[in-house]
Amino acid sequence: MTKKRILLVATGGTIASKEEGNGLSPALSGEELTRYVPEVADLATLDVKQAMNIDSTNMRPSDWLRVARTIMESYDDYDGFVVLHGTDTMAYTAAALSYLIQHSPKPIVLTGSQRPMASAFTDAKLNLYQSVLYATDDDARDVSIAFGGIVIAGTRARKQRTMSFNAFTSVNFPPLAYIRTDRIVRSAPFAHARKADGSRGHTADRPVVYDKLDPRVFALKLTPGLDSRIFSALAPSYDAVILETFGIGGIPEQGETGPCFQDAIYSWVDSGRIAVMTTQVPEEGLDLGVYEVGRAYANHPGILRGADMTPEAIVAKTMWALGQTRDVAEVEHLFNCEINHDRSPFE
């Protein structure tokens, strides 16, 4: 049987890093990284492209577009893609790629490591090997993260641990698969996410691709006493605020000073901007209808509900939706579509 063709897109991260006197920083190229794991040659025919070589702390939305373009330029020439990436912002990039390259019949798998490839106790070798393995799997598709033996939908990952090898968890959604050494164990035969028109599945042989993002999105975490005039301070620089509310969706009436939050938030959205409500609680998501301190925001134009999406997915999806249109109703429609398993349909 002929081997599948996989394109490795290297972007840097700890996996590529070396200590050269100033702290770890990316130094190895993607080509060099593959030489540490010659076993991948048994799995696939591999080509490498170096999109950038940076700590993922320095990744910006323009870099997400660059990674997406690198994949799409070669889409027809390969059966799957593995993106080597720093772990710190991998969940953002995986979410962004999920919105930029939708309904991909070919898998786009992100991985990286907690320890550098050249370190004696690295997790990089197995992560690289298992990501290539997953990218060659006939049932793999869309954007995912394969890391520490689990495969997570690209919109559902969160970096949960700063040091341990099981750095990522799948938030509010089961992992797509586990990988035991070289065996893929699917946790369930997933029905694939709905398209914007409500239909299911991957009937097309090409994905639906987007090439624009609006980076003017601010994530604001409520803290007790926060001054609601923060909204007018943000207005000149931002088109959307993602508000991390308390609990299942609590927004205080008043800060220690300043006008009431409802006035501040209503005038934010009534000026054509977007507010997305989410929760600062890590699991189970938002329901604005439950408490009096949330209900006033449940059905106001321009106020979107993040449901059980991750904060990373909400940031990327808001940038993507605002990149496509400035019409508030259309932004709302795009935001509410389920894409790559990003939100549960219970709202």
Ligand SMILES: NC(=O)C[C@H](N)C(=O)O
């Ligand atoms: N483990 C890592 O890759 C962390 C690194 N600072 C990065 O995100 O690029």
